[in-house]
Amino acid sequence: MVPAEPIVDIRGLRKRFGSNEVLRGIDLAVAPGEVVAIIGRSGSGKSTLLRCINGLESPDAGTLAIEGRPMRLDDPRAMRDLRQRVGMIFQSFNLFPHLDVGHNIMLAPGLVKGRRGAQGEARARQLLARVGLDDKFEAMPAQLSGGQQQRVAIARALAMEPQVLLCDEITSALDPELVAEVLAVVEMLASEGMTLLMVTHEMRFARKVADRVVFMHEGAIHETGPASELFTRPQTTELRQFLAALD
Amino acid sequence: MVEFTLWDILRNLLLAARWTVALSLIAFVAGGALGLLLVLARTLPAGAVGRWAGRCVALHVEVFQGTPLLMQLFLAYFGLALLGLEVSAWLAAALALTLHASAFLAEIWRGCIEAVPRGQWDAAASLALTRSEQLRRVIAPQALRIAIAPTVGFLVQVIKGTALASVIGFIELAKAGTMITNATFRPFAVYACVAAIYFAMCYPVSAFSRRLERRLNGAR
Ligand SMILES: Nc1ncnc2c1ncn2[C@@H]1O[C@H](COP(=O)(O)OP(=O)(O)OP(=O)(O)O)[C@@H](O)[C@H]1O
Ligand SMILES: [Mg+2]
Numbered sequence: 001m002v003p004a005e006p007i008v009d010i011r012g013l014r015k016r017f018g019s020n021e022v023l024r025g026i027d028l029a030v031a032p033g034e035v036v037a038i039i040g041r042s043g044s045g046k047s048t049l050l051r052c053i054n055g056l057e058s059p060d061a062g063t064l065a066i067e068g069r070p071m072r073l074d075d076p077r078a079m080r081d082l083r084q085r086v087g088m089i090f091q092s093f094n095l096f097p098h099l100d101v102g103h104n105i106m107l108a109p110g111l112v113k114g115r116r117g118a119q120g121e122a123r124a125r126q127l128l129a130r131v132g133l134d135d136k137f138e139a140m141p142a143q144l145s146g147g148q149q150q151r152v153a154i155a156r157a158l159a160m161e162p163q164v165l166l167c168d169e170i171t172s173a174l175d176p177e178l179v180a181e182v183l184a185v186v187e188m189l190a191s192e193g194m195t196l197l198m199v200t201h202e203m204r205f206a207r208k209v210a211d212r213v214v215f216m217h218e219g220a221i222h223e224t225g226p227a228s229e230l231f232t233r234p235q236t237t238e239l240r241q242f243l244a245a246l247d
Numbered sequence: 248m249v250e251f252t253l254w255d256i257l258r259n260l261l262l263a264a265r266w267t268v269a270l271s272l273i274a275f276v277a278g279g280a281l282g283l284l285l286v287l288a289r290t291l292p293a294g295a296v297g298r299w300a301g302r303c304v305a306l307h308v309e310v311f312q313g314t315p316l317l318m319q320l321f322l323a324y325f326g327l328a329l330l331g332l333e334v335s336a337w338l339a340a341a342l343a344l345t346l347h348a349s350a351f352l353a354e355i356w357r358g359c360i361e362a363v364p365r366g367q368w369d370a371a372a373s374l375a376l377t378r379s380e381q382l383r384r385v386i387a388p389q390a391l392r393i394a395i396a397p398t399v400g401f402l403v404q405v406i407k408g409t410a411l412a413s414v415i416g417f418i419e420l421a422k423a424g425t426m427i428t429n430a431t432f433r434p435f436a437v438y439a440c441v442a443a444i445y446f447a448m449c450y451p452v453s454a455f456s457r458r459l460e461r462r463l464n465g466a467r
Contacts, residue, residue: 054373076377083375094370098388107384108374153370160374 005068007032007195008053008164013062015048022048024219025062032163035196037206037227040216041242046199049216050166053197054086055079067163084112087162091169093149095141095156101128102137105156112160127155131185147178154185165189167198203246207231215239251431257440263423264444266337270409270419271448273341275402278348285353290360292378304353311350317411319343324415340412344405351401359394360386392463399456403449420444 006029013026022045030036038046051057052064055073064071066085072078096104105124109115115123128134131151141149150170157165167186171179183205190196190209200206206213206227213230215223217238223230234240285304291297311319323343327334334342363386371381413422424441428434 051369056369056372080375080377083373086373088369088373090366090370092364092366094364094366096367096370096385096389098392108371108376111380111384112375156374 005032006030006065007034007067008197009063009065009068010053011063013049013052013064014060015045015052015057016060022219023052023059026219026221028214028221030164030195030197032195033193034212035190035210036198037210037213038197038199038216039201039203039206039213039242040222044216045219046216047168050088050168050197050199053164053166054083054088056088080112084160085162086164086166087157087160088166089150089153089157089168089170091172093141093146093153093173095149095153097141099141100137101133101139101141101144101152104141104152105159108156109159124155124159127158128152130158130188131155132181145178146174147181150174150182151185154182154189158189164195164197167196167200169199169201171200171202201246203231203243215242217242251427251433253436253440256427256431256433256437259427260420260423260437260440260444263418264420264448266418267406267409267420267445268448270337270340270344270412270417271402271406274344274348274405274409277341277345278405279352281345281349282352282356285349286356286360289353289357290382307346308350308354311347312354316343316347316408317414319347320411320415336412336415336417339415340409340417344409344412347408348401348405351404352398355397355401356390356394359390359397362393363389392460395456395460395463399452402452406448406452407445 008028008030010026010028013023013028014021015023026049028036028049038049040046048057052059053066055071058073066082069078069082071082095101096107099107102121102124105127106116106120109123110120125134125137128137131154133148133151133155136144136148136152141152144152153170170186171182174182179202183202186196186198187205187209198206198210208227210227212224213227214221215230215234215236215238217223217236223234223236223239230239231243234243285307288300289304291300320340320343323346324334324336324339327339327342367385367389368381371385376384409419410421412419413425416422418426420441424437428437431437
């Protein structure tokens with residue numbers, strides 16, 4: 001793939017927590033509409049990488065640009081702008097438990113984009129329908145299954161109309177029978193051209209949906225390539241060991 | 248010698264109880280407002296300012312949690328006099344109780360804010376909410392729910408704690424009880440009335456909190 005203008009452009013990204021160097025110089029350019037699966041062992045820095053991309057963590061070195069615009073962590077207006085373009089979905093859903101499903105979705109567009117009232121509600125209902133939960137507008141998060149909660153979280157992220165979605169192990173907290181309904185929504189987004197960076201342990205899904213797989217090892221990108229090649233012909237022992245340990 | 252009826256005793260105690268109520272209200276409202284400022288200062292993002300604010304608040308909390316309320320009352324009364332400020336027992340008691348309450352409430356509320364899972368901040372931030380929107384719209388409503396029981400518990404402590412203000416000569420319910428006992432020589436009747444009045448003030452407060460908590464939890 002020849003990335004025209006990368007939508008996410010990461011260069012020399014470093015991050016340490018105290019003496020623990022978690023990211024040791026990450027270079028990654030993601031093209032618009034590309035689906036990138038990030039795999040790697042626990043503690044290899046996958047979550048930290050994603051969290052740097054929308055500024056939940058502040059990098060110690062390196063540059064990061066979204067749609068050609070460099071990230072400015074110290075500029076609240078720039079960050080507000082960036083986070084509208086980069087959405088995130090978490091392993092633990094993180095729905096707001098004090099708000100019903102509809103208000104979970106409408107809160108941020110109302111505050112950030114001034115989209116309130118009937119217009120905001122219509123949009124929220126439309127998004128709920130897209131994730132197959134039309135009838136849950138008034139439900140409280142605690143009344144939903146994990147799979148339904150995660151689909152609401154996806155609808156909530158989509159309500160900001162992001163160009164890029166960061167997904168951090170979004171099916172890892174789900175019972176096995178609920179994984180498929182969430183992955184189906186992600187696959188739909190991928191087919192519609194959403195740029196996706198997803199940390200995942202679902203290798204079959206990565207193989208099916210990802211344009212590119214990135215294997216992280218000890219804070220660096222150890223190996224990367226198209227899913228078909230990476231899984232069938234891993235070049236490094238670390239990746240071979242990682243894949244072998246999976247099955 | 249004048250004969251005191253039970254009604255005389257009760258009436259005089261109730262008159263003094265007004266001061267207990269007033270002192271409790273001031274301590275709670277002013278202490279709550281100050282406590283809120285303190286807890287907000289403590290949730291400032293970790294920068295140079297945030298760190299310093301956090302340290303000052305922590306010190307304030309340590310000092311007022313680590314010393315007896317009795318000493319705080321003495322220090323407010325006699326300490327301010329030493330500085331040349333002539334303060335009434337009333338003002339000194341209000342000041343000491345306000346500072347005392349602010350420290351405890353700040354600490355209680357900080358705990359409640361920290362009890363809200365980290366992921367709630369992350370989710371709110373990733374939806375482009377500003378720091379203050381995250382706090383007001385996502386974190387505070389959840390922290391509030393957790394805060395009701397300990398806050399009301401502390402309010403009851405404050406009501407009872409006002410009795411200590413008698414040591415600096417402030418005439419509230421407990422002090423009035425002692426004075427009336429000295430005049431009537433009926434300590435049991437007097438102190439039974441005093442206890443009943445304290446109970447009558449504290450019980451509705453806890454009952455209200457239980458109802459409020461049930462309602463909020465029911466609305467999930
Ligand atoms: N806020 C933090 N403070 C200190 N250390 C952290 C913090 N966040 C992550 N770390 C450390 O950074 C390292 C990488 O963490 P990260 O969560 O990025 O790994 P991961 O690849 O996502 O792992 P997993 O598969 O378990 O989610 C770990 O050693 C972790 O302990
Ligand atoms: Mg992780």
